[in-house]
Amino acid sequence: xxxxxxxxxxxxxxxxxxxxxxxxxxxxxxxxxxxxxxxxxxxxxxxxxxxxxxxxxxxxxxxxxxxxxxxxxxxxxxxxxxxxxxxxxxxxxxxxxxxxxxxxxxxxxxxxxxxxxxxxxxxxxxxxxxxxxxxxxxxxxxxxxxxxxxxxxxxxxxxxxxxxxxxxxxxxxxxxxxxxxxxxxxxxxxxxxxxxxxxxxxxxxxxxxxxxxxxxxxxxxxxxxxxxxxxxxxxxxxxxxxxxxxxxxxxxxxxxxxxxxxxxxxxxxxxxxxxxxxxxxxxxxxxxxxxxxxxxxxxxxxxxxxxxxxxxxxxxxxxxxxxxxxxxxxxxxxxxxxxxxxxxxxxxxxxxxxxxxxxxxxxxxxxxxxxxxxxxxxxxxxxxxxxxxxxxxxxxxxxxxxxxxxxxxxxxxxxxxxxxxxxxxxxxxxxxxxxxxxxxxxxxxxxxxxxxxxxxxxxxxxxxxxxxxxxxxxxxxxxxxxxxx
Amino acid sequence: xxxxxxxxxxxxxxxxxxxxxxxxxxxxxxxxxxxxxxxxxxxxxxxxxxxxxxxxxxxxxxxxxxxxxxxxxxxxxxxxxxxxxxxxxxxxxxxxxxxxxxxxxxxxxxxxxxxxxxxxxxxxxxxxxxxxxxxxxxxxxxxxxxxxxxxxxxxxxxxxxxxxxxxxxxxxxxxxxxxxxxxxxxxxxxxxxxxxxxxxxxxxxxxxxxxxxxxxxxxxxxxxxxxxxxxxxxxxxxxxxxxxxxxxxxxxxxxxxxxxxxxxxxxxxxxxxxxxxxxxxxxxxxxxxxxxxxxxxxxxxxxxxxxxxxxxxxxxxxxxxxxxxxxxxxxxxxxxxxxxxxxxxxxxxxxxxxxxxxxxxxxxxxxxxxxxxxxxxxxxxxxxxxxxxxxxxxxxxxxxxxxxxxxxxxxxxxxxxxxxxxxxxxxxxxxxxxxxxxxxxxxxx
Numbered sequence: 062x063x064x065x066x067x068x069x070x071x072x073x074x075x076x077x078x079x080x081x082x083x084x085x086x087x088x089x090x091x092x093x094x095x096x097x098x099x100x101x102x103x104x105x106x107x108x109x110x111x112x113x114x115x116x117x118x119x120x121x122x123x124x125x126x127x128x129x130x131x132x133x134x135x136x137x138x139x140x141x142x143x144x145x146x147x148x149x150x151x152x153x154x155x156x157x158x159x160x161x162x163x164x165x166x167x168x169x170x171x172x173x174x175x176x177x178x179x180x181x182x183x184x185x186x187x188x189x190x191x192x193x194x195x196x197x198x199x200x201x202x203x204x205x206x207x208x209x210x211x212x213x214x215x216x217x218x219x220x221x222x223x224x225x226x227x228x229x230x231x232x233x234x235x236x237x238x239x240x241x242x243x244x245x246x247x248x249x250x251x252x253x254x255x256x257x258x259x260x261x262x263x264x265x266x267x268x269x270x271x272x273x274x275x276x277x278x279x280x281x282x283x284x285x286x287x288x289x290x291x292x293x294x295x296x297x298x299x300x301x302x303x304x305x306x307x308x309x310x311x312x313x314x315x316x317x318x319x320x321x322x323x324x325x326x327x328x329x330x331x332x333x334x335x336x337x338x339x340x341x342x343x344x345x346x347x348x349x350x351x352x353x354x355x356x357x358x359x360x361x362x363x364x365x366x367x368x369x370x371x372x373x374x375x376x377x378x379x380x381x382x383x384x385x386x387x388x389x390x391x392x393x394x395x396x397x398x399x400x401x402x403x404x405x406x407x408x409x410x411x412x413x414x415x416x417x418x419x420x421x422x423x424x425x426x427x428x429x430x431x432x433x434x435x436x437x438x439x440x441x442x443x444x445x446x447x448x449x450x451x452x453x454x455x456x457x458x459x460x461x462x463x464x465x466x467x468x469x470x471x472x473x474x475x476x477x478x479x480x481x482x483x484x485x486x487x488x489x490x491x492x493x494x495x496x497x498x499x500x501x502x503x504x505x506x507x508x509x510x511x512x513x514x515x516x517x518x519x520x521x522x523x524x525x526x527x528x529x530x531x532x533x534x535x536x537x538x539x540x541x542x543x544x545x546x
Numbered sequence: 547x548x549x550x551x552x553x554x555x556x557x558x559x560x561x562x563x564x565x566x567x568x569x570x571x572x573x574x575x576x577x578x579x580x581x582x583x584x585x586x587x588x589x590x591x592x593x594x595x596x597x598x599x600x601x602x603x604x605x606x607x608x609x610x611x612x613x614x615x616x617x618x619x620x621x622x623x624x625x626x627x628x629x630x631x632x633x634x635x636x637x638x639x640x641x642x643x644x645x646x647x648x649x650x651x652x653x654x655x656x657x658x659x660x661x662x663x664x665x666x667x668x669x670x671x672x673x674x675x676x677x678x679x680x681x682x683x684x685x686x687x688x689x690x691x692x693x694x695x696x697x698x699x700x701x702x703x704x705x706x707x708x709x710x711x712x713x714x715x716x717x718x719x720x721x722x723x724x725x726x727x728x729x730x731x732x733x734x735x736x737x738x739x740x741x742x743x744x745x746x747x748x749x750x751x752x753x754x755x756x757x758x759x760x761x762x763x764x765x766x767x768x769x770x771x772x773x774x775x776x777x778x779x780x781x782x783x784x785x786x787x788x789x790x791x792x793x794x795x796x797x798x799x800x801x802x803x804x805x806x807x808x809x810x811x812x813x814x815x816x817x818x819x820x821x822x823x824x825x826x827x828x829x830x831x832x833x834x835x836x837x838x839x840x841x842x843x844x845x846x847x848x849x850x851x852x853x854x855x856x857x858x859x860x861x862x863x864x865x866x867x868x869x870x871x872x873x874x875x876x877x878x879x880x881x882x883x884x885x886x887x888x889x890x891x892x893x894x895x896x897x898x899x900x901x902x903x904x905x906x907x908x909x910x911x912x913x914x915x916x917x918x919x920x921x922x923x924x925x926x927x928x929x930x931x932x933x934x935x936x937x938x939x940x941x942x943x944x945x946x947x948x949x950x951x952x953x954x955x956x957x958x959x960x961x962x963x964x965x966x967x968x969x970x971x972x973x974x975x976x977x978x979x980x981x982x983x984x985x986x987x988x989x990x991x
Binding site for chain 1: 712713714717818819820823824827847850857858859860880881882883
């Protein structure tokens with residue numbers, strides 16, 4: 062079903078479509094094409110060595126998520142990792158390519174929290190994941206390629222059960238509420254004891270080098286979840302709404318030197334500077350509504366500008382949806398499928414667009430501790446990206462393709478759910494080019510469907526379409542070795 | 547062992563039909579058409595039956611004078627139906643996660659009305675499996691009629707039934723089985739080494755009386771290990787001195803040793819594409835023979851794992867593995883749509899072998915079994931594949947394919963006589979023959 066066009070390497074990024082993977086590289090480079098052939102024949106012998114998988118997304122406007130937009134650039138992945146991003150890339154001959162000229166390429170979205178996208182599994186992903194379930198398709202259709210679920214981070218890898226889990230135990234969850242003063246006290250004590258233990262431990266670590274018989278400090282009163290936070294192994298996650306709680310968390314964080322992740326944070330805008338100073342990160346839902354507590358004189362309640370105000374104060378913002386599962390109550394609902402639209406509402410409240418993109422990509426990735434793998438399009442990171450027909454934050458935008466680990470995982474036109482909405486026109490230049498590629502329908506007919514007919518051009522058809530000046534000659538050269546095959 | 551005794555007393559074990567017009571031990575059948583399954587369709591078929599076995603089959607064979615002939619040129623004959631996956635007549639309770647030692651034959655009793663009933667619909671062989679989840683035990687292949695349990699049994703054990711779900715515990719149950727087999731192999735190896743050392747010690751002391759032996763027994767005993775029948779308690783007394791006795795095998799371990807050695811094969815139930823992947827994942831590098839039980843749900847997503855190529859799977863698809871798939875003759879729909887899918891056909895085209903079972907254990911579904919298969923054929927499944935999926939393929943799943951499942955020389959004379967094409971709903975099942983005896987319908991010589 063996954064239909065990929067093979068592309069001639071070295072041509073312009075607009076991409077000349079060619080059927081076979083072993084297409085000649087460049088017009089003048091027939092010898093290299095010939096040299097490729099024995100390689101291919103050798104493949105079955107040493108399969109493990111030649112499992113190299115190249116995949117390139119060609120010609121889109123690449124929003125890397127690091128600030129830059131590369132118009133008409135190519136993202137090349139090798140075995141699931143991004144190898145190059147740029148223009149005029151030399152693609153390896155076996156590269157599978159996807160021509161996305163005219164579309165936008167974004168990093169795959171990272172949902173900070175979702176339920177059900179992995180099938181019915183919520184833990185033990187390696188043993189329970191369902192990579193064929195329809196909610197995963199809908200998740201990808203919403204642009205999500207990675208999701209937090211519980212305190213794990215998993216990828217929406219279709220058709221495979223291996224390596225979906227990115228990380229476990231990303232969070233240590235604490236509660237902090239004005240309604241539970243003793244709980245607050247106990248937590249502060251845990252932090253004190255653990256911080257003291259850590260000081261002693263570090264001291265001991267230094268001293269033990271000289272005096273090997275020195276005893277390790279006792280772990281009395283030390284809480285392991287707090288310890289993992291203070292050691293920076295996990296993120297401390299709080300769920301808090303009210304100003305007082307948020308203030309308390311901010312102070313706690315400043316006192317003990319950790320960066321809290323605060324889910325909810327509805328009244329955060331009233332004390333944004335405090336949260337910013339504490340290095341807090343907030344998970345907000347812009348369409349949340351909460352009335353101000355009229356008994357207090359300070360500001361309160363929800364504010365559409367919440368995300369924007371927090372962001373200006375230096376708080377990193379992740380946007381979450383109201384219902385973290387797939388819930389088909391309307392096309393633009395408040396379920397996980399509306400994740401990008403939810404971020405769009407933060408823009409309405411004044412959040413810059415790049416911050417809004419970050420709020421559903423790199424920031425949640427940071428919170429989940431997987432920012433080294435996903436969240437932006439950078440060389441060395443996982444090739445998880447989505448191709449859209451417009452601004453990802455716009456309600457009118459549909460995800461056209463989604464790529465996970467360098468493999469095409471979603472194609473709008475091949476799945477049931479959105480194919481009928483503004484069907485994607487077949488790229489015209491591709492059709493014209495294909496006429497030239499006579500006798501080369503072979504590798505494509507594996508998935509053909511509708512395109513088959515176009516591909517199966519009669520070999521004796523005269524190459525009258527040569528009038529395309531830049532591409533016309535090269536495929537012709539490519540033809541010759543093909544015919545000999 | 548049960549099988550051996552059965553074979554010896556075979557003639558006696560022939561089922562006692564109820565309404566039988568007794569046929570002589572040697573007779574011929576002449577019908578308009580025979581679906582032999584193994585050798586295609588024969589027109590004007592003549593089948594010679596002696597002592598419950600087919601001794602000759604061919605087109606327009608001359609029949610020697612004096613041999614009684616059932617002459618029904620309008621009839622079509624096919625082998626008796628084989629339902630390889632059933633719990634008819636069994637009532638045992640479901641087991642827990644890991645019961646490879648449980649045998650369905652222990653639940654078996656003769657003279658069950660359920661079994662008698664399905665004979666009327668043409669079922670002449672059944673595979674009965676133990677209930678439960680996880681590794682639930684060993685199935686038994688039976689004929690539906692017999693005076694005693696021993697009369698019923700054709701082969702025991704037939705296959706090891708495993709239910710695999712996408713859960714850690716389910717996958718672990720399967721892995722534990724092979725782990726146990728590993729542990730036993732280790733244990734056996736150590737026992738062997740110990741025994742070898744003792745033998746060497748004895749060699750060192752030439753005064754001992756068994757002195758000439760030590761070299762000889764070794765090759766013989768190696769064969770003995772494989773048999774696993776050897777550990778006889780009476781030998782234990784002087785076992786250390788005489789022969790090597792492998793340590794006893796836990797009955798829960800034995801099936802897994804048999805799986806590895808190829809003595810037993812597994813029938814693994816997976817419900818969805820994901821569970822198929824999880825099964826392969828749980829199996830890991832273990833190589834054993836297995837077939838699949840695929841209960842087809844209305845929106846089954848098994849089409850995702852037909853082959854490796856279409857969805858770029860990282861493992862072989864069901865078709866690539868060329869395994870047998872035990873499933874109901876139903877048409878499913880593509881998930882989320884009303885678009886019909888013919889999974890039996892798709893599986894077959896991908897390279898898997900199809901084994902049909904009735905849609906349920908209920909009598910109407912046994913009665914409509916052939917008609918239901920006819921629907922799937924009508925929707926595109928190859929007709930011969932479908933007929934084979936009712937007879938020879940299920941017999942293969944049960945491990946009795948050398949004995950029944952097709953109309954061939956030396957096979958059991960299990961035959962169904964139809965007034966027309968077996969898959970045509972209008973055709974009537976005129977008579978059922980089980981091992982040379984008419985057990986349903988009336989046949990005049």
